[in-house]
Amino acid sequence: MRVSVIVSAFIAALVGFGGTLAIILAAAAAVGASPGQASSWVCAICLSIAGTSAWLSIRHRMPIITAWSTPGAALVAGFGSGMGMEAATGAFLVAGLLVVLCAAIRPLGALVARIPVAVAAAMLAGVLARFVMALAEHAVASPALVLPVIAVFFVVRRLSPNWAVPAALVAGIGGALLLGRVGTMPAPELSALVWTTPRFDGPVLLGLAVPLFLVTMASQNLPGFAVLRASGYTPPVRSILAATGVASMVSAPFGAHATNLAAITAALCTGPETHPDPRRRWVAGPVYAGFYVLLAAAGASMVGVFAALPPALVATIAGVALLSPLTGALTAALNEEKHRIAAVATFATTASGISALGLGAPVFGLAAGLLIIGLDALRRR
Secondary structure (H helix, E strand, O other): OOHHHHHHHHHHHHHHHHHHHHHHHHHHHHOOOOHHHHHHHHHHHHHHHHHHHHHHHHHHOOOOOEEEOHHHHHHHHHHOOOOOHHHHHHHHHHHHHHHHHHHHOHHHHHHHHOOOHHHHHHHHHHHHHHHHHHHHHHHHHOHHHHHHHHHHHHHHHHHOHHHHHHHHHHHHHHHHHHOOOOOOOOOOOOOOOOOOOOOOOHHHHHHHHHHHHHHHHHHHHHHHHHHHHHOOOOOOHHHHHHHHHHHHHHHHHHOOOOEEEOOOOOHHHHOOOOOOOHHHHHHHHHHHHHHHHHHHHOHHHHHHHHHHOOHHHHHHHHHHHOHHHHHHHHHHHOOOHHHHHHHHHHHHHHHHOOEEOOEEHHHHHHHHHHHHHHHHHHHHO
């Protein structure tokens, strides 16, 4: 096996895990997960990523890299407060089921594909904007801790965008240690899976499961397919959706919110720097899976480490990690002139954080955008 395959898989795993773990933990805190449930969440989703990446890569002989849904975690963190872990688990399970149904029922997949990109992207942007805007608040409240982290992020980003967030995390931990703001570090321990019995609550399913499904499809799976196509592969769309959907359903009772096709980290394993022969790059999938098995075992320790860090630092890492996805979402939302008003309405409604009738802002944002597009279509007739 070429060393470049191992290095590419290692970097992809490290960047994907370390760069956005803070968002997973924010999501776990929002739905009231206990420390054991948060550890189980990380362990279960890492095992889900490992299983799907290895299975799909070996079966289809191409580097199919999966990941957790970072925008989905941001959605849970931003709008999951007060619903409880049991109801959130039910929503995670249903979101995975919707992905499976898209793979099994072509008309359903076609219906989802008909949702205007501008509206779906604007809804995602509204979800992510709350975390990015919080950077300014934390910079004012804790300037000595937060401002150096932001500075490191932008400096490293000029040299290597993939390493910007991990570098910011390392800088933040160093700064917190110097300022004496780090709590007691946990002793190393292996992760354990904790079962949570799902509860199916109608408003939660509509307010969380459906938006989670939509942002995962629009912001993770579709770009992931594009990455594979750009590298010369023909992605087995239905197989990928079926595998990741089933894996999401199986891992949901242990806390995992969504497993999907990777986009940015996948690009690290699909190009010639991994292997000059495109037919041999699939080996990166099983190697990547092996690293995620190790990360699953270390999940409990990582949760403990993040729990010892200042909340302002964790929120800052989450904010800088979401800058790039927010930029991409806003660009896609405003790309088509005919849908810009609908996109802005969707974004503003979602970012407002409103809640009514047991439903969260993403549902109302999506509804507002679709209504405006529908009215525009009637007017043109």
